[in-house]
Amino acid sequence: MAGNSFGTSFRFTTWGESHGPAIGCVVDGVPPRLALAEGDIQHWLDRRKPGQSRFTTQRREPDQVKILSGVFGGETTGSPISLLIENEDARSKDYAAIKDQFRPGHADYTYWKKYGIRDYRGGGRASARETASRVAAGAIARKILGDAVAIRGALVQIGPHAIERARWDWAAVEDNPFWCPDRVMAQSWEGYLDEVRKAGSSAGAVIEVVASGVPVGLGEPIYGKLDADLAGAMMSINAVKGVEIGAGFAAASLSGEDNADEMRMQDGTVHFLSNHAGGILGGIATGQDIVLRFAVKPTSSILTPRRAVDINGNDIEVSTKGRHDPCVGIRAVPVGEAMMAVVLADHLLRHRAQCG
Amino acid sequence: MAGNSFGTSFRFTTWGESHGPAIGCVVDGVPPRLALAEGDIQHWLDRRKPGQSRFTTQRREPDQVKILSGVFGGETTGSPISLLIENEDARSKDYAAIKDQFRPGHADYTYWKKYGIRDYRGGGRASARETASRVAAGAIARKILGDAVAIRGALVQIGPHAIERARWDWAAVEDNPFWCPDRVMAQSWEGYLDEVRKAGSSAGAVIEVVASGVPVGLGEPIYGKLDADLAGAMMSINAVKGVEIGAGFAAASLSGEDNADEMRMQDGTVHFLSNHAGGILGGIATGQDIVLRFAVKPTSSILTPRRAVDINGNDIEVSTKGRHDPCVGIRAVPVGEAMMAVVLADHLLRHRAQCG
Amino acid sequence: MAGNSFGTSFRFTTWGESHGPAIGCVVDGVPPRLALAEGDIQHWLDRRKPGQSRFTTQRREPDQVKILSGVFGGETTGSPISLLIENEDARSKDYAAIKDQFRPGHADYTYWKKYGIRDYRGGGRASARETASRVAAGAIARKILGDAVAIRGALVQIGPHAIERARWDWAAVEDNPFWCPDRVMAQSWEGYLDEVRKAGSSAGAVIEVVASGVPVGLGEPIYGKLDADLAGAMMSINAVKGVEIGAGFAAASLSGEDNADEMRMQDGTVHFLSNHAGGILGGIATGQDIVLRFAVKPTSSILTPRRAVDINGNDIEVSTKGRHDPCVGIRAVPVGEAMMAVVLADHLLRHRAQCG
């Protein structure tokens, strides 16, 4: 079926493979008369761009976005916005060796069994390169949400090393190559990741995304719940294995009293005394910060040889020598932010449809 | 917008409030000529039914399902199947007191802010009673999947007390009121939950759902990923705050070598030596068991008074005296199984559409 | 696939067979706080009800609608509205004879070939009885549109006998059993249809539906065009074979000059000097009346024997003796109005989503 679209009222469709001529997306349902230029999208793409530190893949992609439609005189027209990003530094020859191999942790085996054909170059459609399109769509979603809504992401754990929450400083996030809000931990991660890289290994990570200023009332009950849509959105990002909202898995250990987010009137509005709910009750935003975390598994492409099989049914060993992120979780931060943005923008429009 | 439907090729729409005359669902896209009788659905509804032990709500609902359409001569016809379950033991008077209150942890406040109107009786549409419709739809989904696919759920944690995985015994699950696969822990939970109940408190839980026999190839890349759909499906269940697949959040702490599910040929087919992936790679089933867990927060309705506000902007205290589950996670087990079933059935049909 | 739902933001799903226990629908996406009672829906159902003159089927169905959910204290809550209509006068025995027959003009053969199973009683799911659910959903759609939008239908042709447009009088429509706006023609149809009925034959019809007060701007370009959605909606009604908007097929014979709807400013607003467009340009409402017509084929169930085959591959003759409408087009009038209402209500919400 047609599974390359996301959203309902705000809806985008992505296309393209890692080593094809280009990737891109079509963003539909965008309200008219929003100011939009390529620079507005480029700003966010640049944050996801590979090769910005020694901790991400050395593939050099300018990731230059072109707007092909839907914008006229610097404003959106309400027509679909087509975005195109050319692939430039695709070294397909690097991949000839793995043409017939099913690499552990990759989608090689499952694509092959599903489709009976596989674009093996750089992971083809399954490559994390697709997430550039998400970030581009997310940039447009942020325009819809406006300045009142702020979406920020941070890396809160690499491998077994979690940050100290007492040291959380949003300003720190822009100061280190990890989007880490804990300056002390950021330092320590540098050494840790260098070792991981030298050992031909890789590390997982946990990302936290926070949306502030979300209007109370966004979200739909039952199957269109804001948290359900967010969970699906985050889990659809490459390598993600878990998603939690607010207190998340820790909520299972809390008592009903401790988990309750009590309320008090303050200056004429409802004020919550805590946020175990992560800003969502019954699938609908409470107006508090929406807080979620997702876990990214360690990069599957590693130098250390692993046992595998090939398409001819031979037992083999696989060791990946291409250019890879030692921790894909780092570049997942802007992607997580983007997915938060697209879900919220969609729900903003959906809410408007039903409730005016 | 219209948020009360789930699925694409296999699609169901639920309706009904906790204290209205009835609840129900319409299940569409069902393949023709499947044997289906009310008893097939009742079997699964009876597992979710309240009042079966002292650890679940004492509301007595027979939850008797009627098939109103889509079945002829004991077989599905391909037309939509309408299912109806009457509400019988609804004590709406119990709720007059909370008519104007926003109970902490409930959707009272958010529904009110979204819609400007609220059916306060028993939580109205936000009540977990809606999950009976999910279980009914899940029963039909199991018919589509056939006997080769087995879906089983278990409770693996209540409050801070997790089971011992070495003691896992699927047979134990049917022997205790908790769906607990660890007989020793089940004993210990009895005492723990009795105390929680007497203290006017409540406890959270973690549920694990496993699907065996899922054909390799089910699932769609990118935004229709099997794990993305499962994450959304589980997060849409009342009170769920986190979802993880396979190694889940623990994957973040693993090295790339340890997380890799190595492969070897065995009797002519691909055999995985571990299952950190939880049976899904690139959004597509590998043929291994699909394994997921989700966390349920402690029941929000508790006797212990909590600070809250009412619709008139007054600070109040709320203490809930109605009939409630001390741990809603228990009855979430059959609901989690049902959501697994509906996602898999949908993907079975979707796969067939594209890949024949 | 799941084909029993209609609409996107305003969306309803119908279910039920002609001779099952009941039929009904679930209407989702309805804005909250609209006044709605069963009587509001019953009013429109009564217009479609069979057995009101000798020109429609003598099946006696009270078509009493029950609201099972989504309304609280006389107002919509934003939750799905479940409507149920019990089948009372189903004489299934009448249909035992046709159990194995493929009646010409009916869906017997195609359902059998598609599904391999068929509820033959009264046409099963393919019966025009399903249109009662459309009328019920249409009643809710009218509530969304409000009083400023008026939707009216009329029968403009029975068999070869078309009305005289110069004699059009909307008041006449309620005065005769045909919804005919031409009192002279209505008289003449009585005699004509009596003859058709006595001859064991049947007649086709053309229906015109007009919506006034539709705000300029409703509709979506390209694949969500208002006229495209209306064409699909009308063609989905049983026995419809053609749909046209504005000048329709006659537009093919007009010159560009004659077809142009010229404009002039009048009292500060744009005024069109004609309406060949039928109120829609580029898929978007102009603010003029939306005018469409659809053609209904003659009732397929006739006394006159026709050649056919049965499920065992035998040549047979079919002559239908049950209770049937000599002209199904008559009861299609309220159904056409309802489909106009649901398309407009959906587009009202869709427009609001994108354009605020």
Add this chain to the structure above:
Amino acid sequence: MAGNSFGTSFRFTTWGESHGPAIGCVVDGVPPRLALAEGDIQHWLDRRKPGQSRFTTQRREPDQVKILSGVFGGETTGSPISLLIENEDARSKDYAAIKDQFRPGHADYTYWKKYGIRDYRGGGRASARETASRVAAGAIARKILGDAVAIRGALVQIGPHAIERARWDWAAVEDNPFWCPDRVMAQSWEGYLDEVRKAGSSAGAVIEVVASGVPVGLGEPIYGKLDADLAGAMMSINAVKGVEIGAGFAAASLSGEDNADEMRMQDGTVHFLSNHAGGILGGIATGQDIVLRFAVKPTSSILTPRRAVDINGNDIEVSTKGRHDPCVGIRAVPVGEAMMAVVLADHLLRHRAQCG
């Protein structure tokens, strides 16, 4: 909302304006391992291409399609196929004059009122140029349908001049600039259209599209009826004002006996003795030819001045001097074929989903 996508299992999304850098589409849900090259798509685009005779617009567009994704080694991979067609001969300056005008019959006024912004260059998004994307998607749909299904279109009426059906010859369709199956009428149309053009006028048309070899059983009852989807598809083409299936509007004048398509067994299969139904009963294909017609209004851009208004509320006169088709219906023939193809391909996959 998001209205630029068509289809469900087979689904495409188009984008692009008449005078932007390019137009294109993303085609999703395509089965894997279909042979597909740019030439396969170009073949059909060339038939729609403007400037091939003096009876179509003189805009010179090579309409060269590029495949940017979803094809690997000459075969589809199951991933979305992105198609791009550059705009080359866009003379935007021609349109500066109409920047502030609402041209009669065009979408200028309605886009302006809906969106408050308008890309006036060449009609922007509302231009018939968008139909090139439909033809491209249709080429892929034909690959899915395979050689057993043949889809052919023909022009059966220009202005008031309809063909003589007794002279129908499919071979003639490729011999004249009108896709006319009646060689005599084709001759006569040349003179007629030359006069229309010289008079600064334009003419409407009627197109017939026939699909042979469609398997019995395609189509979904109720709201996914094959004829409902076809009606919506055809009505979504620019300038279309009416659609009919089989006997169409003429069915209204037939008696039940005459309209019945009688059946007889022949060589072991069901044989219909006529095809008033146009190959569809109850929304499902009978296996007979699917036959539909649609009416196209005369080109709205004409030399003859017409009264109109501008965005500043002034009464004006509009006379269009650009390069235009005297009869847009001609180039609608390949577009109608394409829309038939995409609807059938979608239903082929949808049928497979539910019925295997």
